[in-house]
Amino acid sequence: MTRTLPEAQHAVLTTASADDAQTIDELAAETGLKPETVTGAAFELEDAGLVAIDESVVVDYTLTGEGERYVEAGLPEVRLYRAAVDAGARDDPVSMGQVIGASGLNGGEVDVALANLARKGYGRIDSGQLSADDADPDADPEADALAALADGSDEGLDTAVLDQLESRNLVERHERTVRSVRLTDDGVDAVMLEGVEAAETVDRLTPEMLTTGEWRDVEFTAYNVEADAPEHRGGKTHILRQTAERVKDVLVGMGFEEMDGPHADAEFWINDCLFMPQDHPARTHWDQFALDVPPMGELPEELVERVESAHRNGEGEDGDGYHSPWTEEVAREVDLRGHTTSLSMRYLSGHAVGELEPPQRYFSVEKVYRNDTLDPTHLLEFFQIEGWVMAEDLSVRDLMGTFTEFYSQFGITDIQFKPHYNPYTEPSFELFGRHPETDELIEIGNSGMFRDEVLRPLGVDCDVMAWGLALERLLMLIYGFDDIRDVHGTLCDLDLLRETEVLY
């Protein structure tokens, strides 16, 4: 049965051959159609199994403006060499100034000439004297390649020479895809056995049809709503941000209020309030980024005294301090926060929203900064889900119960707790979750009950349980990717970011 095809497809199919693949440009020339029309038709025919399309990458070189100038005037090093030979530098060294003057090169060209002279074995410079070596500047491969490119013939040129010209910025390299079209066996059958004819229908309305009124008489092709169309992607909220919003919703739903505060903060709030001794390696615990800025001016005086006393003498009757140096200067130094527990200190101290009476629940989902080594699970910055609950009688069961409830809202039920040490909590626990793809346990957070040495100076008499969870790790457990760099930064996986849907 004769097949009816749109005009362009008919033209391409009947022009293509089974033996010799033809490029799109060749088919365009033969059919009188535009190359893009031929390409579109060829793809349709390929879908129908009537033609096969081969793609190959062709590399072209074009001259840059500088390359063109040297085609006219000669390469600077060749010109300098000739001037040197004329000045007798083949026999005895000649002063550079004299050779440059005679060469007629301008300042920029002199630099280029000198940079390439020795590389090409044209000559050497020693204490301002130039000696010319035996060389044949008429056979300079770079000059020859430039001339060939200017002539429009780049066949057979040495790639090493072309690379050199590219690195000298004298040529630009372009890659383009060349498609060639060949009839398949089905295509041959369609043309030879079944027969094809061009549809008389029109597939698009043109301005000419409108002005001439021809549109009244033509028959339009039906729309193919299943045809491939280019994909358009709009902007979209990053999945990390979407997940942060979701975490906030969950925590607000659990009765928490949100904290905020400075990214760059005094060490006082980041470390001292947390009973981290000033001379202890724990102080550089996360290798915080210290900032080269003036120290924090205002610190609450009474609180500073109480915190210092906790460091020196401990807290309570049996308390004992660190017996190590403590100065307010160190406390005033400003760092990028390595955790958002600095916010918890500001709030618990009553210096953020006033004195707080139990029960209270607070959280933040905010950025923290650490000088870590980049790897699949570490970045220099990440989002921490900070939180704390203040109440009269809290136990580790409350802490575990809160995490179980929180993570279960994300479908995560396999949570494990490991005893841990923090200078500011006792007891302390690290949290682990199971990666859905690799089945490994990965660390997802750190938590504990704040010590008296932290709470009493802040003026808190009841219990406070607290934690810092990594938002990115939560994301890994939810979506199953295993390299954090897929989500963040210059190596991120755009398709993953485009296609991942936030799951509720």
Ligand SMILES: N[C@@H](Cc1ccccc1)C(=O)O
């Ligand atoms: N600051 C801890 C988290 C934490 C906060 C509060 C209590 C205990 C632990 C961290 O960054 O790892």
